[in-house]
Amino acid sequence: MFKVAEKDPSVAAAVIKFLCRDNGFIVEKLRRYANKHAEARIAAFLxxxxxxxxxIGRPETTLHLPFSREEIASYLDLKIETVSRSFKSLEQQNLITLHRVRTVTLNSYLGLKGFS
Structure with missing residues (x-):
């Protein structure tokens, strides 16, 4: 790939643009989740x-998460047990209702937003 980029400036520019965009995603993720405790990370994620x-025009407060608890844990840099405890804690605070493993109702969007 690097040899092609050396010969074609448009390929080099595309590679640089891709790497910058990817780096921007990482920086944004760090900004959103760094220095937050587990429950705040889960709240921010929700x-x-x-x-x-x-x-995209879907205002329903019941969310069908396409991610497993393990995937959420990996994305938020948490242990799966911590993710489960945090979901339970948010439910006990009546901020969310857990229906099934991947279905969550937001009882208080503003409460979650303030929590995160």
Missing amino acids: VEFYEMHLR
């Missing part, structure tokens, strides 16, 4: 997922 649904 708020972000809900807001993404709002942007």
Whole structure:
């Protein structure tokens, strides 16, 4: 790939653009989740997922998460047990209701947003 980039400036520019965009994603993720305790990370994750649904015209507060607890743990740099405890804690605070492993109702979007 690098030899092609050396010969074709447009390929080199595309590679640089891709790497910068990827780096920007990492920086944004660190900004959102760094220095937050586990429950705040989960709350921020749920708020972000809900807001993404709002942007595409799906305002339902019951979310069907396409991620396993293990995938959420990996994304948020948490242990799976911590993710499970954090979901339970948010439920006990009546911020969310857990229905099944991947189905969550946001009882208080503003509460989650303030928590995150």
